[in-house]
Amino acid sequence: xxxxxxxxxxxxxxxxxxxxxxxxxxxxxxxxxxxxxxxxxxxxxxxxxxxxxxxxxxxxxxxxxxxxxxxxxxxxxxxxxxxxxxxxxxxxxxxxxxxxxxxxxxxxxxxxxxxxxxxxxxxxxxxxxxxxxxxxxxxxxxxxxxxxxxxxxxxxxxxxxxxxxxxxxxxxxxxxxxxxxxxxxxxxxxxxxxxxxxxxxxxxxxxxxxxxxxxxxxxxxxxxxxxxxxxxxxxxxxxxxxxxxxxxxxxxxxxxxxx
Numbered sequence: 339x340x341x342x343x344x345x346x347x348x349x350x351x352x353x354x355x356x357x358x359x360x361x362x363x364x365x366x367x368x369x370x371x372x373x374x375x376x377x378x379x380x381x382x383x384x385x386x387x388x389x390x391x392x393x394x395x396x397x398x399x400x401x402x403x404x405x406x407x408x409x410x411x412x413x414x415x416x417x418x419x420x421x422x423x424x425x426x427x428x429x430x431x432x433x434x435x436x437x438x439x440x441x442x443x444x445x446x447x448x449x450x451x452x453x454x455x456x457x458x459x460x461x462x463x464x465x466x467x468x469x470x471x472x473x474x475x476x477x478x479x480x481x482x483x484x485x486x487x488x489x490x491x492x493x494x495x496x497x498x499x500x501x502x503x504x505x506x507x508x509x510x511x512x513x514x515x516x517x518x519x520x521x522x523x524x525x526x527x528x529x530x531x532x533x534x535x536x537x538x539x540x541x542x543x544x545x546x547x548x549x550x551x552x553x554x555x556x557x558x559x560x561x562x563x564x565x566x567x568x569x570x571x572x573x574x575x576x577x578x579x580x581x582x583x584x585x586x587x588x589x590x591x592x593x594x595x596x597x
Contacts, residue, residue, distance in 0.1 A: 347391050347407045350384045351576035355411075358388070359404040362397055369397050383579040411572070419569075423551050424562035435551050436463070436558040438567055442541045443467040446476045451540040451578050452516070453481040455533065456552035460508040463553055468511040478516035481581060481590065483534040484524040493525040501593045508553075519590040537565075538577065546574040 347355065361367035361379060368375075371392040373385050381388065391407075392400045422432035443450065443466035450467055470476040484500045487493060501518060509515060523532045539547040549565025551557035568574070584590040 346387055347403075348572060349387050349575045351572050352408070352411055354381060354384070354388075354576070355404055355408055358392075359401060359408065362400050362404070369395065369400060371395070371400055383576065383583065419567040421547065421549060421565035421567050422563070423558060424560065433567070435549060435563060435565060438547060438565075439463060439539065439558070440466050442539055442545060442547060442567075443470055445545075446470045446541045447474050448476060448542045449540075450476055450478045450516075450542075451481075451581055452478065453534065453536040453538050453581065454553045455483045455535045455537060456554055456557070457482070457504060457508045458552075458554035458556075460553040461510055463558060464508060465511070467516075468509075468514075471514045471516075479519065479581075480516045481519045481534060481536070481584075484520045486524045486528050486531060486533075487526065489527045491527075497525065497593065498595070502595060505595070518593040519585065520593055522589060522591045540574050540578040540581075543575045543578055544571040545569050546577050548577075 358367065358371075358379075358381075362371075367379050369392075371389065373389050376385055376388055391403055395403065420432040421435050421438050423435040426432065440463075443464075446467065447470075450470070452467075467476070467478060471478060482501070482504055484497065487496045497520065501520065504518070505515075521532060521534045524534075537549050537552060541547075546568045547565060548568075549563060551561065551563035551565060557563055585592075
């Protein structure tokens, strides 16, 4: 995110840079490109980095800065890798979901962010992550689905039953443990209904895996599932920022079993 302690555009997603360039070129966004202008345009993340790069410049200079950043990124943009669960044609070359997850967890050295909808005795999948946490001090955050409460249920009891059960079935390793987050809307009876249905992993802020596969034996070994592995720091940090933004906004809550 920074170079010599100063924010830069490396942490900003390519999509956001392209949108900024289009807005500046069309006149929808006009200098000065400061924090207020960016928020008004709809940008919520990496504000400091964008402001540092573009503030104080006229439109032509801003366009030139964005063009250079986008051209450099285009040259270095890694190819997304197809990840697959299930049968393949003889010529198939996709990597296996379980193998990719294991490699991601084993290679983690700083942080792992994991979001999942369904877990079923996932200790085999998560064991490499526990070893990385033990051996390398990796910090892990899990965003997990909680079944929406029904009328008459007590919110605290319902949450404890759901997430204590999650830990018992899927994290039998003890310490260190991941920090666990849930969608606060699940503690309000429906309708409307909601689910935390995403399945993704971000490792060290530089690798992102997004998949249809749940963290279950079926999802990892037997279903037909498709995913993509993207080794791109700008995308990975942007994806992680989406989740961290939910924490900052209070949309998700942290489960504290001893609280």
